[in-house]
Amino acid sequence: MRMVARLGRASLILLIIVFGSFSYLRAWQRRSVRTELAQLQGRIGLSLVTVQNRSILAAVFSRREVVKVRDLRGGIGAMSPDGSEAAFVSDWLPFDLVISRTDGSDFREYRNVRMPANNCICWSYDKSKLVIGSMNTGSLSAPLQLLDVRSGLAQEITKIGRVTSQCWSPDNKRFVYESDERLRVYSTEEERSHDLPTVGTQATWSPDGKRIAFLDKDTYYAVDSAGTNEKRVLFKKWHAESGLWWSPDSCFVAYVSQAAWFEGGLFVPDAETYVLRVRRLQDNSESRIVGPGGGESYEWVANKGLLINSRSNSRH
Numbered sequence: 001m002r003m004v005a006r007l008g009r010a011s012l013i014l015l016i017i018v019f020g021s022f023s024y025l026r027a028w029q030r031r032s033v034r035t036e037l038a039q040l041q042g043r044i045g046l047s048l049v050t051v052q053n054r055s056i057l058a059a060v061f062s063r064r065e066v067v068k069v070r071d072l073r074g075g076i077g078a079m080s081p082d083g084s085e086a087a088f089v090s091d092w093l094p095f096d097l098v099i100s101r102t103d104g105s106d107f108r109e110y111r112n113v114r115m116p117a118n119n120c121i122c123w124s125y126d127k128s129k130l131v132i133g134s135m136n137t138g139s140l141s142a143p144l145q146l147l148d149v150r151s152g153l154a155q156e157i158t159k160i161g162r163v164t165s166q167c168w169s170p171d172n173k174r175f176v177y178e179s180d181e182r183l184r185v186y187s188t189e190e191e192r193s194h195d196l197p198t199v200g201t202q203a204t205w206s207p208d209g210k211r212i213a214f215l216d217k218d219t220y221y222a223v224d225s226a227g228t229n230e231k232r233v234l235f236k237k238w239h240a241e242s243g244l245w246w247s248p249d250s251c252f253v254a255y256v257s258q259a260a261w262f263e264g265g266l267f268v269p270d271a272e273t274y275v276l277r278v279r280r281l282q283d284n285s286e287s288r289i290v291g292p293g294g295g296e297s298y299e300w301v302a303n304k305g306l307l308i309n310s311r312s313n314s315r316h
Helices: 002-044
Strands: 046-053 057-059 067-069 074-079 087-088 096-101 108-114 120-125 129-134 144-148 152-158 175-181 181-187 191-197 201-205 211-216 221-222 232-236 254-258 272-280 285-290 299-302
Touching: 002 046, 002 272, 002 285, 057 211, 067 144, 074 120, 074 299, 087 120, 096 254, 108 120, 108 152, 175 201
Parallel strands: none
Antiparallel strands: 046 057, 046 074, 046 299, 057 067, 074 087, 087 096, 096 108, 120 129, 129 144, 144 152, 175 181, 181 191, 201 211, 211 221, 221 232, 254 272, 272 285
């Protein structure tokens, strides 16, 4: 009997140790999201960037803040996938589209492209095309346009349409957009659209080409890019506000959601506070990267040169 009791106590102690080890491992994984991102930022210059208020802003993961890394001669826009160029709305009438290099050189104004209020710009991966539409702001008020960057020719895809900053397939042949409460995919080769068999908003295309993610109420879903399978739940989030921005390896997703009370969400009178977060899909570990504050739309960019001045800049 004493031996059995000893074995029972030993088993209990072992169970506690194992359970504690798993709990510690899970806690370490949750903490390590930001650590992993900081290491990637130091090694390859990976960051989340946003273009707004005559500036290019980038998230510094180790410091959990957004800093200004470049000045621009215009307003809201988007970075090219390689971080070398920016497309943005001019800050003078009649608010045309402008593209320049991030250092301000090679300044090109597209006077045939009038930028809508609350615009969103989406670069193709080869930088040959732009999709220009409205953000998810509660009202659709602008046509969806497809621009050939080299020729400057623009065509209207639909009278009313929304896109995110990550709408293109990696082969540069298709993009996903929202119109008439439907998610649709446009083929540049076929020059026509088809509906995805689901409803949702703020669709983004994963860089590996396999999935299209979207938001429906408080839940993020994904469907395969061919639209042949049923939607699959990725995760739920209270007061999610943006689409999912996929990292270049499709392992992380970034998004913006309203801050909880313990994050400062109840301490800003008469204003909602939003937080930029990153989730690692492999284990669903997550970290708050920037908050409160930040931009409305982000993109993942790997460019070490873009971050050279980030250490000396203060928060903006």
